[in-house]
Amino acid sequence: MTIGKITASQQDTVFVKVRPEDGTFKETHNGSSRSNYYMIDSVGEQFSSAHWFGRIKVKIGYAVEGSRVRVNLYDTPEKALTYYETESDLPAGGSVVHVIFNPLPAGNYYLEIKKVSGSCGISVVTDSTLHNAYKEGVATDQWDIESKIMYVSDVEEERAIAVVGDDVDTGVTATSTGSYLNFIKAGLNEKAICREGDSLSNGGKILNGCWFVEEQ
Numbered sequence: 001m002t003i004g005k006i007t008a009s010q011q012d013t014v015f016v017k018v019r020p021e022d023g024t025f026k027e028t029h030n031g032s033s034r035s036n037y038y039m040i041d042s043v044g045e046q047f048s049s050a051h052w053f054g055r056i057k058v059k060i061g062y063a064v065e066g067s068r069v070r071v072n073l074y075d076t077p078e079k080a081l082t083y084y085e086t087e088s089d090l091p092a093g094g095s096v097v098h099v100i101f102n103p104l105p106a107g108n109y110y111l112e113i114k115k116v117s118g119s120c121g122i123s124v125v126t127d128s129t130l131h132n133a134y135k136e137g138v139a140t141d142q143w144d145i146e147s148k149i150m151y152v153s154d155v156e157e158e159r160a161i162a163v164v165g166d167d168v169d170t171g172v173t174a175t176s177t178g179s180y181l182n183f184i185k186a187g188l189n190e191k192a193i194c195r196e197g198d199s200l201s202n203g204g205k206i207l208n209g210c211w212f213v214e215e216q
Helices: none
Strands: 015-018 021-027 034-038 042-049 053-063 068-074 082-089 093-104 107-117 120-125 133-135 138-140 147-152 157-160 204-207 211-214
Touching: 034 053, 042 147, 053 068, 053 107, 068 093, 082 093, 093 107
Parallel strands: none
Antiparallel strands: 015 157, 021 147, 034 120, 042 107, 042 133, 053 093, 053 120, 053 147, 068 082, 068 107, 133 138, 204 211
């Protein structure tokens, strides 16, 4: 890995090894008949990933304002090993929860969504035939959760961290947080590295200091 230096008088490019998303994904369901399951406590879904992955998109069918969920990624439904945990506040109505973490290798996993507060209906596919879901801690064949496992590159790639001066989407978007200037432009300003979680004017979000996803 090549690392430049960042000082008050000079900003060299800083490189990191990453596994960027490659545009492919795996759905945790098949079928097309959708419904909302309103959690009493939790729902879950077992899945096998064929590649490295670093994001899971979970469809929320409907939530009342003020609802909050906790999302965990485990090894199995027995939950001996926790890979990731996060909590999300849900907007009123339907939405997509983006669970973003350091990439994990191909293998078997268990995704769990737990109600923390409010009322939340998870989007489920009732004619799915995969039968990998868990309802309130018990395996069910009634539906599978509507979610996507977003694959990343199986081989690490060396990429530059976005600093002021770098283009994003060939100049069609701009950062709305993380920089005095509120956009990525000149590359010569101290303390102007975009941070993980900084938002973009097109609705995207900076990931790991350099990558972003459009939250659709």
